[in-house]
Amino acid sequence: MAKLTMTAHKQPTGKIRIIAGEWRGRKLSVLDKPDLRPTADRVRETLFNWLALRLPASRCLDLFAGTGALGFEAASRGAQSVVLVERERDIVHHLQQQASVFNAKQVEVIQADALRYLANQPTPFNIVFLDPPFSSDVLTSCLQTLTNGWLAPNALLYIEQSRETVMPDLPQGSTLIKQLMTKQVCASLIQF
Template identity: 40%
Template sequence: MKKNNNIYIIAGKLKRRKIPILYQKKLKPTTNQIRETLFNWLNKKIINAYCLDCFSGSGALSIESISRGAKKVTLLEINKKIINNIKKTIKKFNIIEIKTIHTNTISWLKKKKTNYDIIFLDPPFYSNILEKIIFLLENNMWLKNNSWIYIECSKYQNNIKTPKSWFLYKNKTTGLVNYSIYIKKTNYFIELNKNNKYTL
């Protein structure tokens, strides 16, 4: 079975464990460099968090979350071969905190189930699916006040619309990838800094 280079867990109880990646044309694992930046942004927010990984791909974001102390992760993936590979990795690492679901993310999000503390959005680039997912997350109340939303996309997708209650916390571009963290705020006054970004 053809495979790409392994990626590895950066920190936490599973540090340095390698994640085998199936070769798939549209599979685009979040790089080690970007994941390190992302989880530095999340810092202590990941501890005991309930996370939703909407387009799991390699499973790296889900596994890294558990490694760093997340309570539970719900992992969604439409590709059967990919999710079977993730299940093998989870079993090998003896992880019981990740629930894997073989599903179409849009269809799954149309049903109201629960709220999440952190949501990862890393859909295939140029799929025109990102704003549909954002709409479903907001309107079907998958988010709570203070939920954190991570969005990864092509640097050329610079006109993504987000709800008014989503405030940009961090944003960075590395190579061809743009990635951002938003915080949903609804219950109290928000102070914005001079760059119109949310300040903790």
């Protein structure tokens, strides 16, 4: 008797709640994938308190979208547009489904490697989220590339990294304005 083989798509295994805004209390489903690490509620709440006055009508880029928590939270709180960049095809498909469920017309999901995306013609963003997998070493490259036209005047850049990781050198003309340390994470907000 022949064996039947089926390719199984990853199923959502968890939920992340949107903290505030239009979709307050709604939940994003999260796929069970290695390196897919949602930003903790406490860290997200602090970050979006930092961004509260700058977020409405802003253009946001979530360069390592993963769960989409940062990008969807920004859209829920009034961002004019949010671009979610993710390289994993199944995660991209899942994020597109989430955008459809939320009727999030201001959210665009793009399948691309972060550095390849940044190799395109730059479009300036007001707020950029950099939350790569902790095992990667792309922060320095992303920071250097973002300064080549990707940041609008007075842009804000959020970096989330492992607490043990050394903060990369900040580009000239940028200033670290806020920082939060938890047991596992160092969350930094940089002004350009």
